[in-house]
Amino acid sequence: MRRVKLDRIDRRILRDLQADGRMTNVELARRAGISAPPCLRRVRALEDAGYIRGYHADINPEAMGFHVTVFAHVGLSSQAEADLKRFEALVNSWPEVRECNMLAGETDFLLKVVASDWDNYQKFLTAKLTAAPNVSHVKSSLAIRQSKFEPGVPIDVEVGPEVKDEEDEEEEV
Amino acid sequence: MRRVKLDRIDRRILRDLQADGRMTNVELARRAGISAPPCLRRVRALEDAGYIRGYHADINPEAMGFHVTVFAHVGLSSQAEADLKRFEALVNSWPEVRECNMLAGETDFLLKVVASDWDNYQKFLTAKLTAAPNVSHVKSSLAIRQSKFEPGVPIDVEVGPEVKDEEDEEEEV
DNA sequence: GTTGAAAAATACTAACT
DNA sequence: AGTTAGTATTTTTCAAC
Numbered sequence: 001m002r003r004v005k006l007d008r009i010d011r012r013i014l015r016d017l018q019a020d021g022r023m024t025n026v027e028l029a030r031r032a033g034i035s036a037p038p039c040l041r042r043v044r045a046l047e048d049a050g051y052i053r054g055y056h057a058d059i060n061p062e063a064m065g066f067h068v069t070v071f072a073h074v075g076l077s078s079q080a081e082a083d084l085k086r087f088e089a090l091v092n093s094w095p096e097v098r099e100c101n102m103l104a105g106e107t108d109f110l111l112k113v114v115a116s117d118w119d120n121y122q123k124f125l126t127a128k129l130t131a132a133p134n135v136s137h138v139k140s141s142l143a144i145r146q147s148k149f150e151p152g153v154p155i156d157v158e159v160g161p162e163v164k165d166e167e168d169e170e171e172e173v
Numbered sequence: 174m175r176r177v178k179l180d181r182i183d184r185r186i187l188r189d190l191q192a193d194g195r196m197t198n199v200e201l202a203r204r205a206g207i208s209a210p211p212c213l214r215r216v217r218a219l220e221d222a223g224y225i226r227g228y229h230a231d232i233n234p235e236a237m238g239f240h241v242t243v244f245a246h247v248g249l250s251s252q253a254e255a256d257l258k259r260f261e262a263l264v265n266s267w268p269e270v271r272e273c274n275m276l277a278g279e280t281d282f283l284l285k286v287v288a289s290d291w292d293n294y295q296k297f298l299t300a301k302l303t304a305a306p307n308v309s310h311v312k313s314s315l316a317i318r319q320s321k322f323e324p325g326v327p328i329d330v331e332v333g334p335e336v337k338d339e340e341d342e343e344e345e346v
Numbered sequence: 347g348t349t350g351a352a353a354a355a356t357a358c359t360a361a362c363t
Numbered sequence: 364a365g366t367t368a369g370t371a372t373t374t375t376t377c378a379a380c
Contacts, residue, residue, distance in 0.1 A: 014232055021194045021228035024372065038349055040373075053231040055194035056324045059187055063224045066326050069274070071283055088320040095327035101242070104315040110244055114326055142277040147261040151229045151324065153239050153287050154268035199357065211364050213358070 006051075008157055009034060013042055014051060015155040021055040058151065065116050069143040072111040072129065077136045079107040090132055096124050118142070179224075181330055182207060186215055187224060188328040194228040231324065238289050242316040245284040245302065250309045252280040263305055269297050291315070 006014075009032045016023055016031055029039035046052050061069070076087060084102070091100045091111065099112040111129075115121035121140070130138055179187075182205045189196055189204055202212035219225050234242070249260060257275070264273045264284065272285040284302075288294035294313070303311055 014230070014237075017230035018232050019229070021230045025374095026372070035350055036373080037351080037375090041348090049236070050233055051236045053233050055228065055230050056192070057187070057190035057194045057228050058226040059191050059325045059328070060223055060226050061326045063222070064187075064326050064328065071274070071276070092321050095329075097321060098323050098325070098327075100319070100321035101244070101316040102318050102320060103244070104317050109320070110314065110316075141283065143274040143283070144277050145275050146273070147275060147282070148265050148270060148273035150271050152232045153234045153237050153271070155232070155237065156268075197357065208365055209358080210360085210366085214364090 010042060010046060010051075011155055011157045013039065014046065015157060017043070017052065017055075018152045018155060021057075061114055066114040067117055068115050068121055069146070070113045070115065070121050071141045071143060072113055072125075073108060073139040073141070074111060074129065074135060075106065075108040075137045076134045078134055083134050087132065087134055094124070094128055096121075096128075183215060183219060183224075184328055184330045186212065187219065188330060190216070190225065190228075191325045191328060194230075229324075234287055239287040241288050241291055241294055242319070243286045243288065243294050244314045244316060245286055245298075246281060246312040246314070247284060247302065247308060248279065248281040248310045249307045251307055256307050260305065260307055267297070267301055269294075269301075 012032045013028060016028055025040045025043070026036050028043070029036040032039055043052070061067075074087075076083065084107070087109070088100065088102075091097050091109075096113050096115060097111050098114055099110075101110045102108075103110055113121065113124065115124060125138065125140065129135065185205045186201060189201055198213045198216070199209050201216070202209040205212055216225075234240075247260075249256065257280070260282070261273065261275075264270050264282075269286050269288060270284050271287055272283075274283045275281075276283055286294065286297065288297060298311065298313065302308065
């Protein structure tokens, strides 16, 4: 897991693969302005370095019958690290929960939960979430509609949070 | 965009492609227990029917320098549909916001925002979010750590919300 | 040490059975 | 849905900068 500095080409590759994870290597190379072999090497290097965690098909939840998404704020009684870990392990075993984030301040959790309908969500709520040890309170917020859904992070080819420092900068004139 | 009924093989394909979006068609076919050409035909059909919305590389935010994820609860002054739409359009123009869900009840929004650091998030907050028209209040919750992150939906090959009805069921003995 | 070019191996696509 | 054949892509090897 070597950390390599990213240049413009790497950023472009990451951006394009985030937009279309099944883009062929030749198309990727064409857009990046390099030939295919070095492009593929860069992709492998980015994977090995941990920049790319994986590739996923984006499945339409509605089509699969998951008509409701609920954000559940969960407060725990004990905030001892061992208890937090135990809760997290439990959450990881529940397929309904797609994301779980621990929030700062009140040491509570925000869960993104999918279910076929509201009735089914409540079954999850009573049978699993509120029944779990250490859970003190749960506030469920039904997502009416998803205004925006952009997987991943914003990647600007030219400038970004992780600035690159390149010794020899040579641009073609 | 024809809606087709899913059988076990379709579910398996969707599950495998969600787990690994770059899985080769031959591997996909091998796992599904069919040969490659009909497997590819199924994949194309699933794409056309809207079950598969796309494919994305999963980029590590930390590696890209996005060290903070913040969930922002946003309340609006006006809940008129036109104002909601205007806010949603604005949100869509901000790359920092990766997800935006409208919640039931108080007609407020839950935004998932990424930034390089807390300072940079506050810049977004003051310059964009709180400065936006119609925004009455914003409550920012910093995500300390991500306990679970499973893109997509749970796909059980055998049983799920969308039940299949197959006429001719013939299992090999 | 990294990049570009050409080879072989493999996978994908489109016919037909 | 399976088989075959043609096409494109990936991967390896090798030469050049």
